[in-house]
Every structure is written in C-alpha cells, then in structure tokens.
Amino acid sequence: MASSDGMIDFLVLGGGTAGIVGAKTAAGFGASTVLVEQGRTGGDCLWTGCVPSKTLLSAAAQAKTLREHTGREADFPAVRDRIANTIRTIEPVDTPQALEQAGVEVLSGRITFTGAGTAALDGRPLRFRQALIATGAQPADPGVPGLDPARTVTSETIWDLTRLPARLAILGGGPIACELGQAFARLGSEVTMIVRSRILAKEIPEAVDIVRESLTADGVTILENSSVTHATSPGDIQLQLADGTVVGASIVLLATGRTPRTTALGLEHVGVRVDGRGHVITDARMRTSNPLIWAAGDVTAHPQFTHLAGVHASVAAANAVLGLRRRISTAVPRVTYTSPEIATVNSTDGGETGRSRTVWHSHLDRAVTEDRTEGFTRLLVGAGGRVTGGTIVGPRAGESLAELSLAVHKKLRTSDIAGATHAYPTYSDGVWNAAVADVRERLASPLTGTAIKVLARIRRLAIDGGRISSGPGTRPGSGGRR
Numbered sequence: 454m455a456s457s458d459g460m461i462d463f464l465v466l467g468g469g470t471a472g473i474v475g476a477k478t479a480a481g482f483g484a485s486t487v488l489v490e491q492g493r494t495g496g497d498c499l500w501t502g503c504v505p506s507k508t509l510l511s512a513a514a515q516a517k518t519l520r521e522h523t524g525r526e527a528d529f530p531a532v533r534d535r536i537a538n539t540i541r542t543i544e545p546v547d548t549p550q551a552l553e554q555a556g557v558e559v560l561s562g563r564i565t566f567t568g569a570g571t572a573a574l575d576g577r578p579l580r581f582r583q584a585l586i587a588t589g590a591q592p593a594d595p596g597v598p599g600l601d602p603a604r605t606v607t608s609e610t611i612w613d614l615t616r617l618p619a620r621l622a623i624l625g626g627g628p629i630a631c632e633l634g635q636a637f638a639r640l641g642s643e644v645t646m647i648v649r650s651r652i653l654a655k656e657i658p659e660a661v662d663i664v665r666e667s668l669t670a671d672g673v674t675i676l677e678n679s680s681v682t683h684a685t686s687p688g689d690i691q692l693q694l695a696d697g698t699v700v701g702a703s704i705v706l707l708a709t710g711r712t713p714r715t716t717a718l719g720l721e722h723v724g725v726r727v728d729g730r731g732h733v734i735t736d737a738r739m740r741t742s743n744p745l746i747w748a749a750g751d752v753t754a755h756p757q758f759t760h761l762a763g764v765h766a767s768v769a770a771a772n773a774v775l776g777l778r779r780r781i782s783t784a785v786p787r788v789t790y791t792s793p794e795i796a797t798v799n800s801t802d803g804g805e806t807g808r809s810r811t812v813w814h815s816h817l818d819r820a821v822t823e824d825r826t827e828g829f830t831r832l833l834v835g836a837g838g839r840v841t842g843g844t845i846v847g848p849r850a851g852e853s854l855a856e857l858s859l860a861v862h863k864k865l866r867t868s869d870i871a872g873a874t875h876a877y878p879t880y881s882d883g884v885w886n887a888a889v890a891d892v893r894e895r896l897a898s899p900l901t902g903t904a905i906k907v908l909a910r911i912r913r914l915a916i917d918g919g920r921i922s923s924g925p926g927t928r929p930g931s932g933g934r935r
C-alpha cells in the first residue's frame with residue numbers, strides 16, 4: 454500500500470497474472486505496492502483463457518467418450534457449470550483479498566500515466582516511484598465486412614453462449630482456434646476453421662500434421678490459406694471466401710491473434726516506447742525505455758503465455774525494487790492442449806540448428822500400451838551434446854516437457870538425461886530414449902570406440918593375469934582385489 458506521504462514505491466497497472474505476480478513480489482520485498490485493475494482481478498487466464506479452455510477440453514474429451522460408448526450427447530449447461538466451478542475453485546488466490554493479505558493495496562478503475570511519476574485513476578491523481586505495465590492484450594478484430602456482431606464471439610465472449618452452436622465457423626488457426634475448435638467439435642458442433650496461413654504456424658510441420666489429422670478425425674473442416682472477404686446473414690451467417698467458397702455458420706469465433714492494451718495508457722507522457730504493433734518494448738531485464746517503468750505479460754512483445762507473464766513480472770519486480778540486474782530465461786516452453794498435445798521448448802518451424810534425435814511413439818512402450826502411437830519425441834542437440842530444445846507430440850506431452858525445459862535452462866547434456874533412470878513405461882521414456890540414442894551414437898565415434906576397446910583390453914589382461922579373480926571372500930564393491 455501507499456506510504457503515509459501518499460508516494461507509491463511500485464504501481465502496478467493491471468490485475469492479471471503479470472500484475473498479480475509482480476505486485477506480490479514487490480510487496481514481499483517490502484515495497485509499498487498498489488495494483489490498479491479496471492475489471493476483475495485474475496485476468497484473461499482465470500476468466501476467459503487457460504482455465505475455462507482447459508476445462509472445456511477435458512469436458513469435451515469426456516463427451517467424445519460418452520458418445521462413443523453410449524451414443525448419448527453431453528449436456529452443454531452441465532459443461533458450463535463445470536467451467537464456472539473450476540474458475541470458482543481457482544479464483545481465491547487471485548482475489549483482491551488475497552492480494553491485500555500479501556501486502557498489496559488494490560484499487561479499482563482505469564489508470565493512465567499523466568507525467569513523470571504521476572498517474573490518474575479515473576481522474577484521481579497518484580504519485581509513484583516505479584511502475585509495472587501489465588495491462589495484457591485483447592482479441593484482434595480482423596474486420597470482416599457484414600459480420601453480425603450478435604452472432605460473433607471472441608475468446609472473451611464464447612463462454613457466455615448458453616447453447617451449443619450447431620455450426621461454428623472459426624477465423625484463425627492458432628492455439629485458440631485449434632483448442633476451441635476441437636473442443637466444440639467433440640461436444641457436437643459442426644466446426645469449420647478458416648485460416649489465413651497453415652494451422653499452428655509456429656510449430657514444426659511433422660507435429661502439425663498429426664494434430665491436423667486428429668482435428669479432422671473429430672469432424673473439424675480445416676480450410677488453410679483461406680480468407681473471408683465478407684459475410685451476409687439473412688438467416689444463418691454465410692462467410693464468403695476469396696476462392697468463392699461459402700461457409701455457413703450459426704456462430705463465428707474470431708481467433709486471429711491478440712492486440713496489446715496500450716492505447717489510452719498515456720505512455721507518451723512517460724516516454725515508454727511501443728513497437729509497430731503496439732507492444733511495450735522491454736530489454737531482457739523487463740525494463741522499458743523509461744528506466745523506472747517496467748512491463749510484463751501479453752502487453753509486451755514476448756510470447757503470450759501465463760507462465761511467461763508470471764516469471765517476467767517477478768524478474769521485473771525484483772529488478773525494480775532491489776536494483777538487481779536479473780535477466781529473463783531464454784528457455785521458452787509452450788504447450789498446445791489439443792489431442793494429442795504439442796509441447797515445445799525453443800523449437801520453431803525453420804529455427805533449428807544442430808542435430809536432432811527423434812523417438813517415434815510407435816517405439817515407445819507406454820504409447821503402444823495406450824494405443825496412442827501417433828506422436829514423437831524430438832530432442833535438439835547442440836555442441837558438446839547440450840540439449841537446446843525439443844518437441845513432444847502425444848497425450849499429456851506437456852508433462853514430459855518439464856524435463857526438457859530444465860535441460861535447456863540448465864544447459865544439460867544428453868548424457869545427463871541418459872544417466873538419470875526413468876520409470877518404465879512412461880511417456881518420459883521418449884525423452885530418455887532420445888537422449889540415450891544420442892549418447893550411443895556419440896560413443897560410436899572412432900575415437901570413443903578406440904578408447905572403449907583399450908579399456909576392455911586392459912580389463913581382460915587384468916583378469917587373465919590373475920590380478921582380479923572371483924574367488925570366495927571377494928566383497929561386492931571391493932573391486933575384486935585380494
């Protein structure tokens with residue numbers, strides 16, 4: 454909270470993941486901290502992002518099983534109730550009360566900067582020493598002429614639908630489109646995705662091919678390299694595509710990317726620069742072009758993930774309050790929670806160097822026992838056998854990713870992973886087997902092969918020369934010496 458002279462040490466703009474983590478970190482270091490939120494604390498992740506979408510995916514997987522086993526359809530209002538319950542269960546850690554308990558004063562309203570060290574909260578002046586911009590992002594509007602707003606939803610409003618759409622058209626092919634598209638198809642909607650590029654353009658093609666096949670098997674029609682020119686809606690919506698195709702829909706979901714919330718923040722009054730798309734520019738310490746103003750989360754140009762929002766905000770708050778020079782990690786993990794999942798760390802289509810080791814899940818015993826052999830585990834390996842990244846495709850691939858993320862973050866070698874025993878049979882065996890394959894191949898190099906032969910020869914000579922024997926009284930671990 455603000456000190457007695459009204460000066461705030463650390464002012465946080467926005468109460469999503471970045472704002473909450475940044476504020477709690479700063480208050481934990483003893484800074485007088487004020488967080489301002491214009492709506493509900495908790496942000497996109499809790500209310501309209503990760504939490505509802507992962508619950509929906511889980512409910513949709515159960516709906517598919519129900520239909521396959523009984524022919525019965527899932528009850529959409531029950532799915533909505535389940536989402537609301539999940540949010541209610543997770544919400545308490547993000548409430549203003551939880552923040553106040555952590556020593557953060559929470560103010561409600563819309564904030565803008567007014568000058569150096571000053572801001573206005575709905576007209577009320579505030580003074581601060583340092584600030585964190587954590588105002589997030591919102592769905593981009595692709596601007597389709599003729600689209601009926603009453604039958605158009607985004608990732609923010611799709612959760613208000615009271616009935617399952619009979620025909621759902623989705624503009625976009627990123628993680629939002631793929632996750633929600635698969636979920637609604639499994640719940641029983643007829644889903645068509647219209648994508649300007651290919652789906653999941655950041656992921657490697659072999660991974661995307663598997664997910665595309667799975668989406669198609671669930672009944673999703675995917676129209677890639679397509680764009681909508683305009684819409685008409687006498688009766689159902691008709692989306693006119695550039696190639697002449699017409700897609701009919703009862704509801705249209707816009708999932709064409711997210712725009713940072715930087716307009717009307719008064720950034721020009723504090724010298725905070727933004728890039729061409731409106732993202733706040735930061736350095737690797739999360740400092741903006743104003744050395745006393747920091748930024749984290751979707752408002753920056755970093756990838757838009759909850760885990761990055763939290764970690765980057767914590768780095769920003771520690772640097773701001775304690776004057777540290779911490780830098781953000783370059784290991785960036787991400788998971789797309791389709792079935793199967795694509796889990797990746799530092800691997801992008803076209804951005805890979807060094808060698809790769811791939812274990813196809815047709816050779817992974819856990820995948821075989823579960824009849825889910827469509828995926829693979831790929832390790833990217835750099836100089837000296839260091840793990841530089843990787844991609845895993847399969848059920849719960851995100852869980853096996855943790856080991857790869859640690860390996861990349863700590864610059865571990867494949868021999869480190871190979872040397873750690875992994876429980877059998879697990880999907881993590883894929884990471885292990887790929888690491889073992891890499892080590893084996895390196896051992897097969899002429900130099901290492903010669904060294905191994907020399908060692909084996911010395912051992913043989915020692916046994917033949919009688920210096921080591923298996924006579925009675927030899928203790929295990931004594932090296933066999935008598």
Ligand SMILES: Cc1cc2nc3c(=O)[nH]c(=O)nc-3n(C[C@H](O)[C@H](O)[C@H](O)COP(=O)(O)OP(=O)(O)OC[C@H]3O[C@@H](n4cnc5c(N)ncnc54)[C@H](O)[C@@H]3O)c2cc1C
Pocket residue numbers: 466467468469470471472489490491492493494495496497498499501502503504506507562563564565587588589590608629714718749750751752757758759760761762790
């Ligand atoms: C459908 C969907 C699914 C997702 N799934 C995942 C996932 O599975 N895993 C993952 O890692 N990420 C996921 N994401 C992304 C994740 O939700 C975001 O990266 C994360 O929520 C960003 O947090 P943030 O704090 O930067 O922004 P936000 O959560 O958007 O918080 C910003 C806050 O600032 C407030 N604000 C804005 N302007 C002002 C102002 N002027 N004054 C006061 N307050 C203001 C807003 O009201 C908001 O509460 C998903 C996103 C979506 C849409």
Ligand SMILES: NC(=O)c1ccc[n+]([C@@H]2O[C@H](COP(=O)([O-])OP(=O)(O)OC[C@H]3O[C@@H](n4cnc5c(N)ncnc54)[C@H](O)[C@@H]3O)[C@@H](O)[C@H]2O)c1
Pocket residue numbers: 595624625626627628629630632647648649650651652653654679680681708709710711756757758787788789790
């Ligand atoms: N599992 C997760 O971690 C998760 C899940 C959902 C969202 N997110 C985050 O939210 C961000 C936003 O997701 P997103 O899927 O909206 O965006 P995105 O930027 O990842 O993908 C946008 C997609 O829309 C397409 N597109 C753009 N304009 C179009 C148009 N006019 N017509 C048709 N297609 C068009 C692009 O080709 C692309 O496929 C993601 O980048 C991700 O960081 C993460």
